[in-house]
Amino acid sequence: MSQGVEVVGLYVRDQDEALEFYVERLGFRVHTDARNGHYRWLTVQHPEQPGFQLGLFAPGPPVHDEATAQALREVVAKGAMPPLVLVVDDCRAEYERLRAKGVEFTQEPVKRFGSVDANFRDPSGNGWKMVEARAVAR
Amino acid sequence: MASGLGDEQDRRQARQDPELLRRLLRAKDRMDAASHEEWPVGRLARVSHVSEAHFARSFKEAFGVPPHRYLLTRRIERAVALLRDSELSITEIAFETGWKSLGTFGRTFRDVTGESPGELRAREKASPHQRGPVPPCYLAAAHRPHLTIAVSEKRRREGSDSIPANEDNEPEGT
Numbered sequence: 001m002s003q004g005v006e007v008v009g010l011y012v013r014d015q016d017e018a019l020e021f022y023v024e025r026l027g028f029r030v031h032t033d034a035r036n037g038h039y040r041w042l043t044v045q046h047p048e049q050p051g052f053q054l055g056l057f058a059p060g061p062p063v064h065d066e067a068t069a070q071a072l073r074e075v076v077a078k079g080a081m082p083p084l085v086l087v088v089d090d091c092r093a094e095y096e097r098l099r100a101k102g103v104e105f106t107q108e109p110v111k112r113f114g115s116v117d118a119n120f121r122d123p124s125g126n127g128w129k130m131v132e133a134r135a136v137a138r
Numbered sequence: 139m140a141s142g143l144g145d146e147q148d149r150r151q152a153r154q155d156p157e158l159l160r161r162l163l164r165a166k167d168r169m170d171a172a173s174h175e176e177w178p179v180g181r182l183a184r185v186s187h188v189s190e191a192h193f194a195r196s197f198k199e200a201f202g203v204p205p206h207r208y209l210l211t212r213r214i215e216r217a218v219a220l221l222r223d224s225e226l227s228i229t230e231i232a233f234e235t236g237w238k239s240l241g242t243f244g245r246t247f248r249d250v251t252g253e254s255p256g257e258l259r260a261r262e263k264a265s266p267h268q269r270g271p272v273p274p275c276y277l278a279a280a281h282r283p284h285l286t287i288a289v290s291e292k293r294r295r296e297g298s299d300s301i302p303a304n305e306d307n308e309p310e311g312t
Contacts, residue, residue, distance in 0.1 A: 077159035106167040
């Protein structure tokens with residue numbers, strides 16, 4: 001595939017903290033970690049999804065003025081950013097594995113709608129729904 | 139610490155410490171996960187590691203509603219789902235969603251949704267939603283507006299005394 005969405009980014013409060021979370025805890029891999037002055041372009045990838053990068057970006061200069069950066073930090077910390085969905089083969093097993101790694105779950109696995117789902121947040125406040133892939137898709 | 143223009147709007151809209159907000163979010167998440175439980179301010183304040191007075195003020199500033207009212211809307215939201223999707227009796231749903239009194243549940247439910255639990259159930263049964271083919275994420279998202287409606291509705295009625303200040307209080311008279 002040569003066309004499509006390649007990078008979607010999250011705002012995080014601290015890129016080092018986010019990197020540790022997404023790589024050491026969730027099991028993502030670093031795709032790009034490039035600095036230019038104070039700016040840091042940081043993206044990670046799901047190990048089974050080489051065509052897509054998740055950007056971990058910090059609000060601030062040179063992209064944002066300080067008031068805008070502060071507003072973005074607040075919105076992220078309030079959990080008001082759009083929902084994120086992670087598909088897994090076994091939601092309960094992943095829940096146990098990630099919880100043991102200190103991931104902050106906001107909802108334990110629940111069986112509903114023919115699947116199992118759980119919720120967690122990254123350290124910044126971004127909310128993820130972890131959904132078990134259904135045996136019969138579509 | 140953010141520097142910036144100190145005008146009125148700036149102070150009102152963008153002056154909460156993100157670290158504090160993250161801890162307030164944790165309290166909100168805990169209410170979401172167990173809205174049937176009792177969440178006195180002291181318990182919530184401990185989750186957020188702030189004083190009770192600071193918690194109540196900061197929570198309202200962050201999320202637009204006081205914590206007890208947020209909890210109440212979540213309980214109603216859950217009751218609506220149970221009325222629609224389960225065969226539980228209204229009494230069972232009242233206790234399942236955290237009310238100690240059926241009367242308080244009924245009154246609060248009407249204040250928030252504009253109809254009684256029985257009316258809502260009857261209406262839902264009469265026109266069942268088609269939801270087989272909807273993916274679960276979209277389905278969950280589609281349920282969200284109920285909260286928005288409840289909150290705005292409650293805000294609209296904020297001046298009215300029909301909503302008890304605390305869901306556990308029995309209102310005086312009608």
